[in-house]
Amino acid sequence: MITSDVVRQRVRTLPSLPTTVVSLGQAIADDRCSVDRVLGILAKDPPLSASMLRLANSVAYAGDQRVLDLRTAVMRLGFEAVLSLGRTAAIIRSFRGADHLDVFRLWQHSVAVALVSKGICRLIRRNHLDETAYLAGLLHDIGKIALDRCFSDAYGPVIQAIDRGDPWLDAEFGQLGLTHAEVGAMVAEHWAFPEALVIAIRDHHEDGLVHFLPALVQIADLLVRTRIPNGPADEHLMFALEEQPAYQVVFGDADIDAERLTFSIDDELEHAVTFVKLAFQD
Secondary structure, X not given: OOOHHHHHHHHOOOOOOOHHHHHHHHHHHOOOOOHHHHHHXXXXXXXXXXXXXXXXXXXXXXXXXXXXXXXXXXXXXXXXXXXXXXXXHHHHHHOOOOOOOOHHHHHHHHHHHHHHHHHHHHHOOOHHHHHHHHHHHHHOOHHHHXXXXXXXXXXXXXXXXXXXXXXHHHHHHHHHOOOHHHHHXXXXXXXXXXXXXXXXXXHOOOOXXXXXXXXXXXXXXXXXXXXXXXXXXXXXXXXXXXXXXXXHHHHOOOOOOHHHHHHHXXXXXXXXXXXXXXXXXX
């Protein structure tokens, strides 16, 4: 079994949060932020700049004319999209490698959960939390990559158990004595994320949730897993959304249009698949 102290030591060997992510967040949070300031940050990260150009020309964002320069790309995408997509691409680029995981599929799932989490925030008019919700959804499974990278030999049997049909958490706890949710929270602490994000990553699989953010990620994760299964155990995943304990925490008494929510999730899945393909390109 792996102890928490050993995990915390190994987590320190993982890549730091890309400086571009931090710089973009600080710049765009400033009401005086300009296109030139954003361009200055992106100029220090040529691969990310190339990703922004590809994204601006992708199906999701393309206009009538092809974008040939970064300034036009930033103006077409807008600051909010540059922040979300930029930090997502930067994080994915830092965590594309793993020994046992299908990281391409994992990032498709994670980006989809991020987009659905943000979309639900807007649906229930909690727009002030939408970017925090996006980041929580994006990183909710970062502990899986951390375990695969830091404890490769031990994580191999976990993946084998999952491939045989064991639920992910059962396989991890049975083999390691802890789960990716706990380890993901340690990664978030290592990156000095706010406590609310650490809690959301740590608790997104817990029962009896009372806090909005982990409950939101739990709901988004379930919705995405019915479309992008995390393993054989999810192949026949079925549930009644309104009967989930986290549902009341997230939606309360809001009158939700289930059909609209379903259609929006399917759209976000398409965006996630397209985005991750672009983010994996060098």
